[in-house]
Amino acid sequence: MIAHTLFAYIFVAMILFSIGLLGVISRKNIFVIYMSIELMLNAINLMFVALSHYHHDMGGQVMAMMVIAIAAAEAGVFLSLIVVLYRRKKSLDSDLFRTLSQKEVA
Amino acid sequence: MSLLLALIVLIPLLSSVLIGFLYLYSITQKRLATLWFTIPALLAPCASFVLGVVSFVYVAKGDIPLHFQPYLWLGVGGHNIYMGFLGDKLSLFMVLFITFVGWLIHLYATSYMREDEGYGKFFFYFNLFLSSMLLLVLADGPLIMFIGWEGVGLCSYLLISFYFLDNSNVVAGNKAFIVNRIGDLGFLIGLAILFFYCGEAGFDYASIADKVASMPVWLLQVVGVALFIGAMGKSAQIPLYVWLPDAMAGPTPVSALIHAATMVTAGVYMVARFSFLYELIPHVGLFIAYIGAFSALFAAVIATKQSDIKKILAYSTMSQLGYMFIAVGLGAYSSALFHVFTHAFFKALLFMGAGAVIIALHHEQNIFKMGGMKRVTPVVYITMLMATLAISGIPPFAGFFSKDEILLTAFARGEYLIWGIAVCSAVLTAYYMFRLFFVVFEGKNALHVNHPHDVSWVMKAPLVVLAFGSLFAGFMGLPSLLGGSHLIGTWLGEWGSRALHVSHETEWMLLGLNIAVSLLGIGIAYKKFRFYDLSKHKEATQGIVYNKFYVDELYNLLFVRSIQKLSEFIAVNLDVNLVDRFIMGLSHGFIKLGNVVGVVQNANVRFYALIMMLGISAASCYLIFTLG
Amino acid sequence: MMDILFLLLSSFAILGAVGMVSFHQPVHSALSLILTIMALAGLFALLSASFLFMVQIIIYAGAILTLFIFIIMFLNVKEANLPKEPNKAMTLFLGSLALLPLNFLILRAFYKMPLHVNPVASDFGKIKPLGMELFTHWLLPFELISILLLVALIGAVVLGRKDEA
Numbered sequence: 001m002i003a004h005t006l007f008a009y010i011f012v013a014m015i016l017f018s019i020g021l022l023g024v025i026s027r028k029n030i031f032v033i034y035m036s037i038e039l040m041l042n043a044i045n046l047m048f049v050a051l052s053h054y055h056h057d058m059g060g061q062v063m064a065m066m067v068i069a070i071a072a073a074e075a076g077v078f079l080s081l082i083v084v085l086y087r088r089k090k091s092l093d094s095d096l097f098r099t100l101s102q103k104e105v106a
Numbered sequence: 107m108s109l110l111l112a113l114i115v116l117i118p119l120l121s122s123v124l125i126g127f128l129y130l131y132s133i134t135q136k137r138l139a140t141l142w143f144t145i146p147a148l149l150a151p152c153a154s155f156v157l158g159v160v161s162f163v164y165v166a167k168g169d170i171p172l173h174f175q176p177y178l179w180l181g182v183g184g185h186n187i188y189m190g191f192l193g194d195k196l197s198l199f200m201v202l203f204i205t206f207v208g209w210l211i212h213l214y215a216t217s218y219m220r221e222d223e224g225y226g227k228f229f230f231y232f233n234l235f236l237s238s239m240l241l242l243v244l245a246d247g248p249l250i251m252f253i254g255w256e257g258v259g260l261c262s263y264l265l266i267s268f269y270f271l272d273n274s275n276v277v278a279g280n281k282a283f284i285v286n287r288i289g290d291l292g293f294l295i296g297l298a299i300l301f302f303y304c305g306e307a308g309f310d311y312a313s314i315a316d317k318v319a320s321m322p323v324w325l326l327q328v329v330g331v332a333l334f335i336g337a338m339g340k341s342a343q344i345p346l347y348v349w350l351p352d353a354m355a356g357p358t359p360v361s362a363l364i365h366a367a368t369m370v371t372a373g374v375y376m377v378a379r380f381s382f383l384y385e386l387i388p389h390v391g392l393f394i395a396y397i398g399a400f401s402a403l404f405a406a407v408i409a410t411k412q413s414d415i416k417k418i419l420a421y422s423t424m425s426q427l428g429y430m431f432i433a434v435g436l437g438a439y440s441s442a443l444f445h446v447f448t449h450a451f452f453k454a455l456l457f458m459g460a461g462a463v464i465i466a467l468h469h470e471q472n473i474f475k476m477g478g479m480k481r482v483t484p485v486v487y488i489t490m491l492m493a494t495l496a497i498s499g500i501p502p503f504a505g506f507f508s509k510d511e512i513l514l515t516a517f518a519r520g521e522y523l524i525w526g527i528a529v530c531s532a533v534l535t536a537y538y539m540f541r542l543f544f545v546v547f548e549g550k551n552a553l554h555v556n557h558p559h560d561v562s563w564v565m566k567a568p569l570v571v572l573a574f575g576s577l578f579a580g581f582m583g584l585p586s587l588l589g590g591s592h593l594i595g596t597w598l599g600e601w602g603s604r605a606l607h608v609s610h611e612t613e614w615m616l617l618g619l620n621i622a623v624s625l626l627g628i629g630i631a632y633k634k635f636r637f638y639d640l641s642k643h644k645e646a647t648q649g650i651v652y653n654k655f656y657v658d659e660l661y662n663l664l665f666v667r668s669i670q671k672l673s674e675f676i677a678v679n680l681d682v683n684l685v686d687r688f689i690m691g692l693s694h695g696f697i698k699l700g701n702v703v704g705v706v707q708n709a710n711v712r713f714y715a716l717i718m719m720l721g722i723s724a725a726s727c728y729l730i731f732t733l734g
Numbered sequence: 735m736m737d738i739l740f741l742l743l744s745s746f747a748i749l750g751a752v753g754m755v756s757f758h759q760p761v762h763s764a765l766s767l768i769l770t771i772m773a774l775a776g777l778f779a780l781l782s783a784s785f786l787f788m789v790q791i792i793i794y795a796g797a798i799l800t801l802f803i804f805i806i807m808f809l810n811v812k813e814a815n816l817p818k819e820p821n822k823a824m825t826l827f828l829g830s831l832a833l834l835p836l837n838f839l840i841l842r843a844f845y846k847m848p849l850h851v852n853p854v855a856s857d858f859g860k861i862k863p864l865g866m867e868l869f870t871h872w873l874l875p876f877e878l879i880s881i882l883l884l885v886a887l888i889g890a891v892v893l894g895r896k897d898e899a
Binding site: 007016023032050058062093 | 830
Binding site: 021024025028033094095097098099 | 708709710711712715716719
């Protein structure tokens with residue numbers, strides 16, 4: 001039964017992680033970038049839980065809970081940032097924020 | 107005792123430094139009277155002369171040379187070169203007449219340069235020159251001699267371009283230095299080869315003499331020729347003579363001291379010093395003798411048509427130097443040095459007399475604008491007459507004995523071509539010298555434009571002293587033929603020539619022949635110039651002889667212009683196109699490379715994340731392949 | 735039975751993820767992500783993590799993503815504000831190719847592990863054992879997380895202030 005195999009869960013988790021990583025890199029929309037980060041965190045959660053089930057260790061689930069808490073904190077900060085940036089540039093294009101570059105320094 | 111040798115060199119050096127400081131003070135702070143400069147300037151050669159006499163007497167008594175090595179100068183990996191002074195018979199002989207004649211010329215110069223702004227500067231250079239020349243002569247090894255060699259070259263340059271505000275004088279100074287340098291290159295090559303082979307046990311003459319016999323002959327010939335090239339430059343022989351006539355641009359005391367009595371004889375001294383080397387390579391010696399012979403004839407021919415008094419004397423110096431090289435080339439070192447000795451007296455006298463005439467006529471140098479000077483400056487007239495007789499080889503004046511000895515050597519060795527050339531040169535020498543004499547001193551005063559006046563006794567006294575020298579110096583080398591004991595020959599016995607195998611009859615014949623050809627030259631000059639009407643004189647500006655056989659122009663074409671063209675080409679083309687482009691290309695290339703690589707730093711964070719992801723992929727690929 | 739559940743939940747998760755990454759409008763992406771979250775919660779349940787299943791739905795889907803959609807609507811995002819992304823598909827495809835080696839590497843490592851799993855204890859993943867675990871072995875991280883949340887709270891407030899004119 002594949003549901004009882006570790007490999008299946010890991011397989012799903014890896015696919016989700018890869019899709020999340022792709023989203024961070026490929027999309028310009030800030031919201032989509034953030035959601036891809038959240039997706040990556042979820043994939044990792046799945047891996048933690050699968051491995052905790054495999055090793056009979058509760059620590060994995062505890063860890064997954066920590067991750068969720070962190071994701072929540074991050075969501076708060078991240079969204080405030082998006083609001084601030086949106087007020088600045090009136091656009092959701094992440095390529096517009098380039099003040100690290102020398103030419104943009106006013 | 108041997109410390110005296112160092113003092114002989116040091117005293118003029120310190121005096122020149124003192125004069126230099128006084129001069130700087132004089133031009134920046136407060137003007138000093140000329141007496142401040144005169145006293146150190148005159149004391150130094152006098153002191154050196156006195157010390158020289160003391161050393162001479164000491165060596166004469168003890169018959170052991172003085173040798174002084176104060177310290178190690180260069181210690182390079184096992185080769186040790188000491189700063190050393192050698193006072194043997196040869197060097198002390200040279201020191202004596204260098205300091206004596208030098209002192210007289212210093213005295214003369216105090217009057218000649220009296221009104222010049224750069225009086226102090228002049229004596230700074232002059233004393234420096236004397237010090238360098240003494241170092242050259244008293245050195246105990248060729249490298250120390252080379253210090254003096256370079257020093258005299260430097261001072262020659264400084265003094266020739268003394269009147270530096272006139273560009274042509276500076277050019278003449280440059281020419282002297284550059285041509286000398288070419289000679290020095292040859293000298294250095296010779297020294298380098300010698301050092302390579304003989305340097306282990308120390309680099310003084312004695313050590314080299316020990317080792318020289320072990321070198322292969324062809325290499326010795328190379329060294330001999332190379333060293334002689336240095337002598338060619340210093341002593342103005344063909345082909346490196348072109349600087350000497352131009353060097354007359356300097357003040358007359360300079361010409362008298364440097365280009366008559368001392369510096370130009372450095373080459374002869376050097377060959378005599380290296381006699382242990384030249385003994386082993388007689389073919390090179392013959393080459394040297396031929397160069398000397400041709401230089402003598404060449405210079406004599408050119409001098410017959412010159413009209414500048416100093417240039418005539420310059421060419422006569424070159425000619426007499428040719429005689430000296432004939433002698434050293436044929437191995438008769440003591441004869442050559444005897445001629446150096448007598449030549450110092452009468453040539454210095456001739457130059458100083460010429461200077462007196464020039465001053466008397468307010469800096470006029472063309473002999474055809476002079477005339478009848480015997481009424482204006484009778485002392486100069488008589489002393490110049492004695493010097494001219496000396497150089498023409500009329501007994502009992504000095505030049506006769508020395509010249510006769512050289513010609514005898516040439517004849518006895520079977521070098522009839524050299525002997526013939528030398529005899530022709532002797533005729534021409536007598537001719538052009540008396541041409542000069544008659545035109546300047548006899549006849550009517552050509553142009554009364556400048557009121558000629560007599561010169562001061564300070565300038566005349568050295569002339570008188572040297573005139574005595576020209577008369578009696580010859581008796582130092584009176585040959586046994588005439589009942590003398592040839593003092594110089596015995597003194598320089600180590601460097602003496604091998605015994606000549608000629609019969610007494612031949613000697614007498616040659617002696618008579620010499621007198622005859624000299625009288626012939628004087629006779630022709632008398633006929634042409636004794637009653638020369640200077641107002642009817644037409645300047646000859648044409649003619650190959652007048653233009654010194656166009657040698658200067660030839661050198662200019664061959665060497666100077668080609669180097670100038672090459673320099674221009676390099677400066678305008680190569681430097682700009684090749685070198686500048688290369689360097690700027692390099693820097694621009696780096697800037698462009700930086701710009702290209704700088705695309706990566708575009709402040710787009712997503713782009714950075716992409717690169718990170720690609721890095722992870724690459725790492726994973728690598729791990730897949732290595733972990734199998 | 736469990737296999738079918740597993741396959742269904744997995745496919746929904748992956749489908750949602752793909753949709754999230756592909757949609758142009760952010761609201762559509764957010765809704766796809768909610769689908770994925772729900773599917774993941776189901777997968778947690780399959781793995782005997784019952785508490786986590788509830789936490790996932792309540793906190794993640796119910797709080798975080800709700801906040802997300804709220805912000806999207808608050809900002810009044812119009813078409814003009816959205817960036818133009820012409821090469822989206824090609825980039826995604828190439829990126830997926832680039833990520834194949836990493837996946838291959840990790841999955842191959844996991845593939846070699848033994849397949850079957852022993853049955854777990856009966857109260858594995860329930861709230862009481864989880865709490866025991868949390869407050870004994872994981873006390874320090876727990877406290878630190880609360881401080882983190884406090885910091886994030888303050889940070890969000892500070893960032894959200896309007897600039898004084």
